[in-house]
Amino acid sequence: MSKRWPFLPLVLALFWLSSDRAHAHQPRVLEPGEPFVVEDPLLSAALYGSFEGGDEFFEVEVEPTAPLALPIELLVPRRDAYENHRPLFAIIGPGLPAPTQAVEALLPRALPEGAGILVGRYEREDREVIFESFTRRIFWTNGVTAFVLPAGDVRIWIWSPSGTTGDFVLGFGVEEGGQDLGEIFSSWGSYAY
Amino acid sequence: MRTDAPIAAHLTFGIAAAVLVATSAPPNARADAPASSPEAPTTNAQDADVSEDDDDGASIRSPRTVTAGLEMSLVGLSFGQRAEFLWRMGGPGSVSHLRLHAGALAGPELVFVPMGIGYRALFREDMTVQPFVGLGYEAHFFLTDGPVYSQLASIYAELGCAFAIDDRFSVGPALSLDWTFAGERGPGLQTRLFTGLRF
Numbered sequence: 001m002s003k004r005w006p007f008l009p010l011v012l013a014l015f016w017l018s019s020d021r022a023h024a025h026q027p028r029v030l031e032p033g034e035p036f037v038v039e040d041p042l043l044s045a046a047l048y049g050s051f052e053g054g055d056e057f058f059e060v061e062v063e064p065t066a067p068l069a070l071p072i073e074l075l076v077p078r079r080d081a082y083e084n085h086r087p088l089f090a091i092i093g094p095g096l097p098a099p100t101q102a103v104e105a106l107l108p109r110a111l112p113e114g115a116g117i118l119v120g121r122y123e124r125e126d127r128e129v130i131f132e133s134f135t136r137r138i139f140w141t142n143g144v145t146a147f148v149l150p151a152g153d154v155r156i157w158i159w160s161p162s163g164t165t166g167d168f169v170l171g172f173g174v175e176e177g178g179q180d181l182g183e184i185f186s187s188w189g190s191y192a193y
Numbered sequence: 194m195r196t197d198a199p200i201a202a203h204l205t206f207g208i209a210a211a212v213l214v215a216t217s218a219p220p221n222a223r224a225d226a227p228a229s230s231p232e233a234p235t236t237n238a239q240d241a242d243v244s245e246d247d248d249d250g251a252s253i254r255s256p257r258t259v260t261a262g263l264e265m266s267l268v269g270l271s272f273g274q275r276a277e278f279l280w281r282m283g284g285p286g287s288v289s290h291l292r293l294h295a296g297a298l299a300g301p302e303l304v305f306v307p308m309g310i311g312y313r314a315l316f317r318e319d320m321t322v323q324p325f326v327g328l329g330y331e332a333h334f335f336l337t338d339g340p341v342y343s344q345l346a347s348i349y350a351e352l353g354c355a356f357a358i359d360d361r362f363s364v365g366p367a368l369s370l371d372w373t374f375a376g377e378r379g380p381g382l383q384t385r386l387f388t389g390l391r392f
Binding site for chain 1: 270299303339379
């Protein structure tokens with residue numbers, strides 16, 4: 001056996017080096033009209049969705065027990081077909097600033113009574129490009145910004161103000177958690193393509 | 194930089210078709226037939242394949258192999274080609290091969306360029322069915338028409354099987370799994386259909 005496997009020790013050493021000690025985003029799929037409930041907003045998450053008709057509305061529910069600074073970004077796959085696809089996200093919650101008329105005109109629906117809003121803007125007109133190493137994909141990003149979420153019932157809305165169609169990913173959170181491989185494989189098409 | 198995945202696919206199919214046409218000739222080049230046998234006439238080129246003899250008098254094939262194949266990367270969707278050069282290390286009967294390889298795969302978001310060096314254990318080299326496993330290092334480059342991203346220090350493991358058509362040509366599938374453990378970490382998975390040529 002040793003004659004046939006002269007490199008066995010090297011092979012074992014390389015496998016040991018390559019052992020997975022990393023944890024990454026918790027990928028999930030967003031469906032329009034089905035609010036997605038975030039159990040732990042501190043865990044890093046990547047929520048994949050797609051505007052098939054351009055008029056869909058996606059909602060994420062978060063309920064911080066105390067004000068929480070949370071980095072959030074909105075990604076779009078960097079493809080020629082998505083050159084003009086610029087969905088927006090907004091944080092809706094108690095105690096946030098009241099919307100201006102311009103912001104109200106952007107919104108896909110009326111704000112709940114007493115709620116304020118923060119809109120995630122594109123920091124650069126040409127949009128920053130990033131490489132996502134776990135899915136090996138290239139995305140445009142609006143730029144990571146840490147928003148302070150108030151305690152209580154907070155919603156994140158995602159919509160396509162120009163009615164463009166295409167995919168997007170909402171990324172947020174800080175701490176990295178383990179992967180649910182079963183969920184990843186069952187929704188592979190959403191994450192990988 | 195614009196890329197066109199169908200061009201890569203056409204090139205691969207073209208090469209594969211040319212190889213298949215070339216291998217459709219009568220299989221009289223099996224080097225285990227005696228060179229002087231009237232039933233197995235050989236040409237000079239075929240004689241060149243028989244570079245060494247083992248104790249049983251059977252032929253030992255050349256230690257050099259090149260392969261080309263159509264490949265699909267499932268993490269970072271892309272399609273294209275990968276070429277390999279294999280050098281059998283050690284004497285006749287050794288399973289150990291040095292593997293040098295490079296590829297270019299185009300997808301909707303990027304062009305994936307892997308380059309690597311590794312070890313391959315190829316078993317049953319004189320048989321029709323030749324399974325292999327391998328392991329090595331790969332450098333990954335992800336190109337767009339804007340920034341270029343690299344994932345260095347990747348390790349790959351591969352599994353596959355070559356089916357010998359004759360002494361020189363083979364075809365087969367292969368699967369490789371990689372993991373970037375330094376730099377921007379992440380997994381990779383590629384599947385490939387290849388055509389091999391010993392020379």
